[in-house]
Amino acid sequence: MATSSISGLASGLDTASIIDQLMQLEAVPQNRLKSQQTTQKSVVSALQSLNTDVSLLSSRAESLAKPSAWQTLKGTSSTSDVTVTAGSAAQPASFAVTVDRLALAHQLGFNDAAPLTGSAVVTGSSVHLTTHDGIVHDLATGDGSLQSLVAAINGSTADTGVTATALRVADGSYRLLTQSTKTGATSDFTLTNADGSALLGGAAVRAGQDAQVSLGLGITATSSTNTFTELAPGISLTLSGDATPGRTSTITVAQDSSSVRATVKALVDQLNGVLGSIDSQSASATSTTAAGPLSGDPTVRSLRGALADTVFGGDNTSMASLGIQTDRFGKLVFGGDAFDKAYAADPAGTAAKFTTSASASANGFAARVAAVAKSASDGTTGTITAAITGRKTTIDRLSDDIAAWDDRLALRRTSLQQTYTALETALSNLQSQGNWLAGQLAHLPTSS
Structure with a gap:
């Protein structure tokens, strides 16, 4: 029930202001709860942000902990004529490749020129296009003009693998050029009138051919394209379109530490970023700065120590020989030169210092980081999640407590309003009675 309040009509007091001030005192416990809630929300926000960072760290560390991340063979060529791709099955190798010839598509250049339209160049209503596999494609040519012939051939490219172009050789005069869409010795085809007679006076032929390279000692390799897939296990070569026949390129497939070094450095940098975030969020209060939202939080403090300890293996050996050390501020320092030296001397041994092992106690650095980060950020069992x-x-x-206080304070305000309203009403009644008595006394006869 709503309760009206009469503010100071009889007493002259600002009872509304008095009630508000009393309610401020009554609300002190609720304000403490609100302050606690704000603090808790700040902590949750900081923990969620940290959880995201740690989860990303876990993903990066897991990737580097896989042995496949350390397959760092890289292929190089001494010339621009040849490019090299080294896959996971590649082994270190070095050999010379001489370009004998490039792959070519089969072409037919027809002898007779003709206008695009207005004149039939086809005998009958169709042409026969015969591909290497012996299949004869009967292509309807409409009005038989050169333009219709080109359209018929290009309209069937998906089936025939042949394209056609009308080349302008003079005003109003064009010659037909056809070409297979694929290269190689098996890309050949023929194009004639449907009755087998020569089309447009016959054609000059540039036969399709396979690409060929020489590898020395009489060893040659051919490919229907300019790419030699798996020329050696895991190693593929591609000849550039302008490669010079007769030129020799030296192909080298060797370990490349630059990519894996960059990946290791990225992991160290990301780990340092997480450590820095923990340090700032959990900092204690000073004379000039407030405490971080995670100050004193045992979960965060434990995580910080566990991440820093990942530089030590199960046998308590450090990663210093591989370029990873801890500085006096508790952050990690990565030395690229030391890593390169260790990796060049023993690629497999270096990889083992980072990757997952059959035994958790023998896990490498990246695997240890991944395990610690995962145990903290896991969406179900993670310590930060908990x-x-x-x-x-x-x-x-x-x-819930704040809401309960809202109800309690509302009742208290109603009670105060009723009390002060009753006070004003009583004072008003007393004033009325006093005024009546004063009036009666004023009308009494006076004695002379």
């Missing part, structure tokens, strides 16, 4: 869940439970409870 901390967030606990804080959210506290926030929900505080919300």
Whole structure:
């Protein structure tokens, strides 16, 4: 029920202001709850941000912990005529490749020129296009003009693998050029009138051919394209379109530490970023700065120590020989030169210092980082996840307590308004009675 308040009509007091001030005192416990809730929300926000960072760290570390991440063979060529691709099955190798010839597509250049339209160049209503596999494609040519012939051939490219172009050789005069869409010795085809007679006076032929390279000692390799897939296990070569026949290129497939070094450095940098975030968020208060939202949080403090300890293996050996050390601020330092030296001397041994092992106690650095980060950020069992869940439970409870205080304070305000309204009413009645008595006394006869 709504309760009206009469403010100071009889007493002259600002009872509305008095009630507001009393309510401020009554609301002190609720304000404490609201302050606690704000603090908890700040902690949850900081934990969620940290959880995201740690989850990303876990993903990067897991990638580097896989042995496949250390397959760093890279192929190089001494000339631009040849490019090299080294796959996971490649082994270190070096050999010379001489370009004998490039792959070519089969072409027919027809002898007779003709206008595009207005004149039939086809005997009958169709032409026969016969591909290497012996299949004869009967192509209807409409009005038989050169333009219709080109359209018929290009309209069937998906089936025949042949394209056609009308080349302008003079005003109003064009010659037909046809070409297979694929290269190689098996890309040949013929194009004649349907009755087998020569089309447009016959054609000059540039036969399709396979690409060929010489590898020395009489060894040659051919390919229907300019790419020699798996020329050696895991190694493919591609000849450039302008490669010079007769030129020799030296092909080298060797370990390349630059890519894996960059990946290791990226992991160290990301780990340092997480450590820096923990340090700033959990910093204690000073005379000039407030404490971080995660100050004193045991979960975060434990995580910080566990991440820093990943530089030490199960046998308590450090990663210093591989260029990873801890500085006096508790951050990691990566030395690229030391890593390169170790990797060049023993690629497999270096990889083992980072990757996952059959035994958790023998896991390498990246695997250890991944394990620690995963145990903290896992969406179900992670320690940070558990901390967030606990804080959210506290926030929900505080919300219920704050709501209960809203009801309690509303009742208290109603009670104060009723009390002060009753006070004003009583004072008003007393004033009325006093005025009546004063009036009666004023009318009494006076004695002389």
